[in-house]
Amino acid sequence: MINVAIVGPGLVGEALIKMISNYSASSRGIDTPIRLLAVTNSRKMVVDPPSKPANLESWKASMLSESSPADLGKFTDLVSEHGPSSKTIIVDCTSNESIASNYPSWLEKGFNVATPNKKAFSSDISLWNKINSAAKNCPSKPLILHEATVGAGLPVLSTLNNLVLAGDRIDKVEGILSGTLSFLFCEFSNGSSSGKSFSDIVKIAKANGFTEPDPRDDLSGLDVARKAIILARLSGVPIELSDLTLENIVPEELRSTATVDEFMDRLPEFDNHFSNLNQTAFKNGEVLRYVASIDLANSKYSVSLKSFPKSHAFASLSSGDNIISFTTKFFSNPLTIMGAGAGAEVTAFGIFSDILHIASVKQ
Numbered sequence: 540m541i542n543v544a545i546v547g548p549g550l551v552g553e554a555l556i557k558m559i560s561n562y563s564a565s566s567r568g569i570d571t572p573i574r575l576l577a578v579t580n581s582r583k584m585v586v587d588p589p590s591k592p593a594n595l596e597s598w599k600a601s602m603l604s605e606s607s608p609a610d611l612g613k614f615t616d617l618v619s620e621h622g623p624s625s626k627t628i629i630v631d632c633t634s635n636e637s638i639a640s641n642y643p644s645w646l647e648k649g650f651n652v653a654t655p656n657k658k659a660f661s662s663d664i665s666l667w668n669k670i671n672s673a674a675k676n677c678p679s680k681p682l683i684l685h686e687a688t689v690g691a692g693l694p695v696l697s698t699l700n701n702l703v704l705a706g707d708r709i710d711k712v713e714g715i716l717s718g719t720l721s722f723l724f725c726e727f728s729n730g731s732s733s734g735k736s737f738s739d740i741v742k743i744a745k746a747n748g749f750t751e752p753d754p755r756d757d758l759s760g761l762d763v764a765r766k767a768i769i770l771a772r773l774s775g776v777p778i779e780l781s782d783l784t785l786e787n788i789v790p791e792e793l794r795s796t797a798t799v800d801e802f803m804d805r806l807p808e809f810d811n812h813f814s815n816l817n818q819t820a821f822k823n824g825e826v827l828r829y830v831a832s833i834d835l836a837n838s839k840y841s842v843s844l845k846s847f848p849k850s851h852a853f854a855s856l857s858s859g860d861n862i863i864s865f866t867t868k869f870f871s872n873p874l875t876i877m878g879a880g881a882g883a884e885v886t887a888f889g890i891f892s893d894i895l896h897i898a899s900v901k902q
């Protein structure tokens with residue numbers, strides 16, 4: 540039995556609960572069943588509730604009726620009473636930095652970790668180093684996987700890890716790494732001079748579940764920058780956020796708005812500003828795309844809004860898709876991965892494939 544404990548049953552966490560409840564391990568060649576044992580958000584937690592909930596609706600009901608106040612320390616203690624930590628996976632589906640700072644201690648205790656949360660892998664390099672040494676030094680060799688942190692469910696990190704393990708040299712990684720910004724600019728800057736307003740498209744991206752809990756994290760370029768850092772570090776170059784040139788497209792006046800609602804309410808005031816940027820590209824026969832360039836060969840790292848001719852692969856991308864290309868010693872003609880780059884279900888799939896990988900190693 541592999542036990543799964545979820546921290547953060549939000550949009551992505553709920554999609555994951557649905558996926559785990561619908562999964563029948565025996566029919567898919569994994570001998571060990573996967574059991575959803577425990578769930579906590581910032582207010583409440585349930586561990587092995589008497590009702591033994593089988594699906595999302597019954598988990599929601601037991602969160603209401605059988606939960607106790609959330610306490611992360613108690614949560615992991617209770618979880619470890621139900622099976623060895625080597626056969627337990629803690630899944631962090633928050634975007635919280637202080638939850639991420641627990642990974643070293645979870646790994647020291649032998650818990651495996653799977654997460655779409657980028658914070659631990661893109662903040663100060665000291666946390667990255669602590670995580671790696673905790674996993675390496677624990678006798679049960681726990682696994683920590685985070686495929687969904689870049690390209691959601693697309694097999695981006697597993698591909699990069701395989702290239703590195705095989706001895707390839709990564710020269711450059713570039714692409715469109717944000718589902719939100721892909722959706723925004725593919726819809727807004729599509730080679731025509733009219734269409735929906737920029738602020739309306741941001742609202743749709745948020746409603747589609749593409750954005751971070753605070754959409755300013757997407758528009759500021761910070762979310763893309765975090766993904767660029769993860770790609771650089773996994774390629775063997777330990778860069779920090781400060782090594783990267785970042786273009787923030789949030790209008791100056793909206794950067795310090797107090798709440799997400801205030802930001803969304805005031806965004807229409809800047810529709811003309813974005814429309815002018817699009818008009819300039821349009822007049823040159825080009826479109827706008829927000830791209831990341833991780834040029835490892837020349838130690839140059841940037842995330843920025845650029846203009847591309849309509850013949851460029853970035854211009855014809857489907858809205859919401861990511862495209863990531865690796866130029867390497869093996870692949871001088873770049874290896875390219877493309878497909879849906881955000882959304883609850885594809886992200887849950889990325890986490891679930893990490894869970895299945897851990898289950899197959901630890902069963």
Ligand SMILES: NC(=O)C1=CN([C@@H]2O[C@H](COP(=O)(O)OP(=O)(O)OC[C@H]3O[C@@H](n4cnc5c(N)ncnc54)[C@H](OP(=O)(O)O)[C@@H]3O)[C@@H](O)[C@H]2O)C=CC1
Binds near residue numbers: 550632634657718881
């Ligand atoms: N949406 C997407 O397409 C993708 C998302 N991701 C990542 O997935 C993660 C989840 O995103 P999403 O589901 O959209 O976010 P949501 O805001 O919908 O959900 C976040 C969840 O985390 C919980 N939470 C927040 N703080 C804490 C805390 N201190 N302790 C316990 N629980 C907490 C929230 O509970 P509460 O209600 O109590 O606050 C909520 O259940 C993020 O890291 C995001 O970057 C990655 C790839 C793609």
Ligand SMILES: N[C@@H](CC=O)C(=O)O
Binds near residue numbers: 719749882
């Ligand atoms: N907000 C992010 C979600 C996935 O990481 C995005 O839009 O790409």
Ligand code: NA
Binds near residue numbers: 689691693696889
């Ligand atoms: Na991925």
